[in-house]
Amino acid sequence: MFATLADPEDAEWFAHVLEAAWKAPLGEVDEGELMEILEDFEARTGAVDADDPGSKGFSVVQSAMLGVSAIAVYLNPSPARAEMSGQTLQTILGSFEFKLGGSEFTITPNGEKEEVGRLQKLERDAQKSFMETVHSLTGDQEDGRLDREFLEGLRETCVAVRDEIKEATMAVADLSGWDQE
Template sequence: MARNVEAYSALRELPADFLAVFCLASAERGSGVFAALAQSADKEWFSYALDIAWRAPLGEVDEDDLIEILEEFENRTESIDADDPGSKGFSIVQSAMLAVNAIAVYMNPNPARAEMSGQTLETVLGSFDFKLGGSAVTMTRAGEDEEVGHLQQLEQDGQNSFLDSVRSLVRDQGGSGLDRNFLEGLRDSCTPVRDEIRAATESVAELVGWDQE
């Protein structure tokens, strides 16, 4: 599974306050997974946590509220069987964890921790591409690039687009340029991919029988 290594390397050169925003964009796109798979009560709480995470970079949330979300996430997910990477529970927890990781990176900016968001969603979407492709193993000859499935490519494209927009802001404004307009525009731009991921997740659930669980 070919990863977006150039994008992850570029995170080390981003202004620190954009690291959490990189995570937020992945979390928004990936929220299509838990929206399709989670139980109603969990789904509502995960969405609430994501909304809070988007408000954090604007200074609209107290740190105590963020810590409470981190603790509540542990309580919410401890009863979900997420040990098997091929399971429904794994996909739910990993996609919901993206919002939690965005909060953690906001509180303690770290490029390696930010990379974890992208890597996590690539893993989940790559497994969906594999299932939707009939679970057929594709052999890659030496010197050839590994194929990237459609869903995983959507995430990589989203990451690359985000990095391009940040570079433009820094170049044109000479500062971070992180404000409400940027965040709202970024979140809106994630919506089509989020919806496509949700539809694909529903197809995976039907294909492998998760919709019967």
């Protein structure tokens, strides 16, 4: 999502952020570099207007925050912060669903379960599968058995979902006129 919406220089920076987030559990990135990424993110996003959930700036900052949050959670494990990242992605995807669906509101009667959009369901299912795979390898151990081969395989399972979200991001950008910004 970020790489699709951001300028090429920022997309390159974000590729580095994601690479560091994937390498961190293997101990291949030192804590100082991870802290620099967090500080750099703060500096990069400080001046971005990201208050409007329907704006390009909002989607850019929030999607970058997902990668940065992975690093923050690695440095300071917090289930609440990890869950908040999932909710952030659900919010972004929900706004995309709204735009792709013609920006029509639907009212859910009191007591009925709110319908989840296709992108949100796709992400929830992928997240559930991801967590089940990690848990099957690590069990309830404090010190899991994550190695490069496992993480690369896990990363590969994310490609199809990433590609679908990228397609939706491009469609939303087109519908919103963001490619003109």
